[in-house]
Amino acid sequence: MKRRVTQQDIAKELGLDKSTVSLALRNNPGIAKATLERVQGMADKLGYRPDPALSNLARQRWAGHETGSGAALAYLIDSRMANADQHRRFLDPARARAEGRGYLLHEFDLAEYSSMKAASRVLNHRGIRGLLVPQFAHTNGPSLFEMPAANFTVVCLDLGWVSVPFHIVAPDMFENTRRVWREVVNRGYKRIGGAILSHTPQAVDDAARYGASAASQHEFIPKKDRIPLLTTDHADRAGFMKWFERHEPEVVIAFISRVYDWILETGRRVPEDVAVASLSVFPDQTPEVSGVLRQVDNIGITGVDALIAAMHEHEWGIPTLQRKLSLEPIWYEGTSLPSKQV
Structure with a gap:
């Protein structure tokens, strides 16, 4: 059988450290664009394919560090907005799902920071990569689009007043x-x-x-x-x-x-x-x-799953192809619509 091409093979061909190759293959924003292109071009040339078993092992190690703290995610709110009371609607089910998957989900209020860039610096300092964003109100103030999105993986929950380019989980x-x-x-x-x-x-x-x-x-x-x-x-x-x-x-x-x-x-x-x-x-x-x-609970739960999946695929920033995950209708039988059929 033909030997599997490894990251070490790519590093040897390019004269780079294996760690640099690993980060470049994950589209890490800290790697220069020219280096990304060199590494990914050589990976294609050599026929490199990730080893599924090793990738899964790396994910498990990343999601549960030796300290037991788990990888951190952030749930953004903005208490300045008119619809701020709705921002936390999906937080509890999302947090429970995240903890069940080995992650910690922290509430992060953008109103506590002078700008989106300042908020981004704090998130980076805390080692937070994955962001869940509920529907924000239309506003002329600080905008989600001002955040350096290339540093994060983002999934938006539900539809609101602003069309976003990130992956979305919402009812159909x-x-x-x-x-x-x-x-x-x-x-x-x-x-x-x-x-x-x-x-x-x-x-x-x-x-x-x-x-x-x-x-x-x-x-x-x-x-x-x-x-x-x-x-x-x-x-x-x-x-x-x-x-x-x-x-x-x-x-x-x-x-x-x-x-x-x-x-x-x-x-x-x-x-x-x-x-x-x-x-x-x-x-x-x-x-x-x-x-x-x-479907408040399902939106929060599915949003966490979608975020973790995107992180595992090393998706940073605005995706090339936006995915919109639509939840099918679920009927609730109250008492306000009796049948008129005889």
């Missing part, structure tokens, strides 16, 4: 929306009102909700029975009330459970007078509302 909002429309139709409802709502400024997934709702109306609802989709801002209570009183739907497909509260404020009973199905359900907050789960 298009399929979530389609699932709710199908469920409502299959349970026998005819006059279906879609309170799809939107954000100001537009959120990344607003278009997916609207597109899936428009497609579902076209596919499932006869033209004469279609109610115009409500796409005003998600906090526009007055706009919703006007739309609701005008069209009197027998069921409302709501973007968020806030709409459920608005309906109750009109004096209607749910589900006796009007049924409700939500595109984003949090059972711990509104256990009675039926719809698709927001």
Whole structure:
């Protein structure tokens, strides 16, 4: 059998230390670009392929140092932002998953630093390479894009107001929306009102909700029975009330459970007078509302797995090919959407 080409072979050909070759093959940002290109070019020329057994052993050693402390990851928040209360939503399940995989996940508040570059220096000093980033609000202040991304492996959790170039783990909002429309139709409802709502400024997934709702109306609802989709801002209570009183739907497909509260404020009973199905359900907050789960735990857990996988593949900075890992819809059966089928 042909002998496997080793990193030592590459180092000998180039007159470099084996440690330099090892770092270059992992795209370490501390290695000069010219050296990276020389090493990787020679690796291709010699037909170098990593040894899976050795790679796995190295990963285990890296993930659990002799000190037992484990490799450190950071979960970024920014307490200055308007949606800061949502930043920690995925932290607990992510931390538990990280610890189960031999890593420590630390909360890291960007508000404590004068700039993203200053925050980056602290992260580097602490030896933190992997970053989990929840959805940040649209802001004219410090931006994630100001961070020297080449020094880190980054995975973003959920979709927000800012389009990011890093790998993303999020619910499949298009399929979530389609699932709710199908469920409502299959349970026998005819006059279906879609309170799809939107954000100001537009959120990344607003278009997916609207597109899936428009497609579902076209596919499932006869033209004469279609109610115009409500796409005003998600906090526009007055706009919703006007739309609701005008069209009197027998069921409302709501973007968020806030709409459920608005309906109750009109004096209607749910589900006796009007049924409700939500595109984003949090059972711990509104256990009675039926719809698709927001999957907070799954986002955090899957985000950690995706981050560790990217780190194992030595992915630094902005990936050449962005991966978007979409979680399939999971239905939650509350009490607000009884079947009308006989």
